[in-house]
Amino acid sequence: MRILLIGGTWFLGKAIARTALSAGHHVTTFNRGRSAPDLAGVTAVHGDRTDIDDLNRLALHGPWDMAIDTSASEMAPRQVLSGARALEPVTDRYVYVSTVNAYRGWPNEPLTEASPVYDAPPDADRDYGADEGGPAHYGKQKAGCEGAASAEFGERLTILRPGVILGPGEYVGRLPWWLNRCARGGSILAPGAPDKLIQPIDVRDVAAFALAAPAGAFNLAGPRGRDRMVDFLTACLSATGSSGRLVFASDAALVAHRVKQWTELPLWRTNPGTWAVDTAKAQASGLTCRPLADTVADTWTWMQSDDAPVKHPRWEEHGIDPAREGQILAGL
Structure with a gap:
């Protein structure tokens, strides 16, 4: 073709x-x-x-x-x-x-x-x-x-x-920030409820579907009900070999501290539809999604390679200042 x-x-x-x-x-x-x-x-x-x-x-x-x-x-x-x-x-x-x-x-x-x-x-x-x-x-x-x-x-x-695309080559900086933060270890401010469901999708799975999809409109996201925030962050700890400890703060606590949603703690957002994207149509047309832990591990491997990420302004938007993180943790 x-x-x-x-x-x-x-x-x-x-x-x-x-x-x-x-x-x-x-x-x-x-x-x-x-x-x-x-x-x-x-x-x-x-x-x-x-x-x-x-x-x-x-x-x-x-x-x-x-x-x-x-x-x-x-x-x-x-x-x-x-x-x-x-x-x-x-x-x-x-x-x-x-x-x-x-x-x-x-x-x-x-x-x-x-x-x-x-x-x-x-x-x-x-x-x-x-x-x-x-x-x-x-x-x-x-x-x-x-x-x-x-x-x-x-x-x-x-x-x-x-929705949110993650994986090797990411230039936005969401998953790379979490991997770098977990690699630093210590007490790690984790957002919201541990069992909060999320739906990021691997860039390679989007790529495969783009080449094979029929005509029409398709939502692309991870399977609903499969992945939780705690699973994602635990995978980041595992991939980096970190001994860091996740300390979850409630949505209410983070909002009270005026933590910027979507950027200071990437992937955290309180809006109820953020991770409520139906992908049944795409799945029926051939979309398959690899385990989120594989996406995380492969991204960390890429980050250690010579294939450096493209410089992009959005990279700097993501992540909470360590001093600010420490202040919030101290009050939990």
Whole structure:
């Protein structure tokens, strides 16, 4: 199969490229060639996806059986629309990687693929939804991007809506922070109830599904009811060989201390829909999820390798200051 991968050098894109190459597919990557090198074995085309001339030049390298778009997280809907329009004549199927943020109800409500997404025109610019700010702005942008891809590919479109993706190559810094914190040992501030259910998904499992998924929209997350916060943190201790001790603080205590949810203690959020994402449709279509402990262990192994993470501003957003952590622990 001939695959076009828009992106291909970071985290998910790199995992898809590696999975596709190992399966014997011919992979063309399209990116600016600035952030990280392309994998050996791909046909690399360098250009800017916001430049119509570069998009038209890319189209000359087709045709492709499938295009997978992993690099649109900062793109406005109208930019996704122009890219899809340029590629539609030379691409049989289009896979757009969106996010659960496109749903109006995330993170406050349980989600299925039937849950309503934000309204946004497919030709919206970056300012659309900015008056609402924060999650609503981002959610409207992603929903608009979905609409842009749909406008060009219709029934030949696959939309993937992952929640939290972890694993080797992560540039956001959630799991790496927890691994580094556990490796330091001592008393470790652990968030919420130990048996709180969570649903992170391994990047390699998302990659495998992206290559095999049929048309339609799919939520991607870990199996509901399988993994608990204590299991995740215990796996971090085990992977790092740490003798650290987990000290769980209740949601109420952390809120009282004004701990920033989602960042100071990564993966901790009190919103009831955060980890209530139904993935039955994806599982019925072939999604399989490896054990979370394997994701944790493999990420620690990667962190000790020469394959250093891509520098990204989000890495610095995550983690609580040690002095602040100590103060909270002292009051428990």
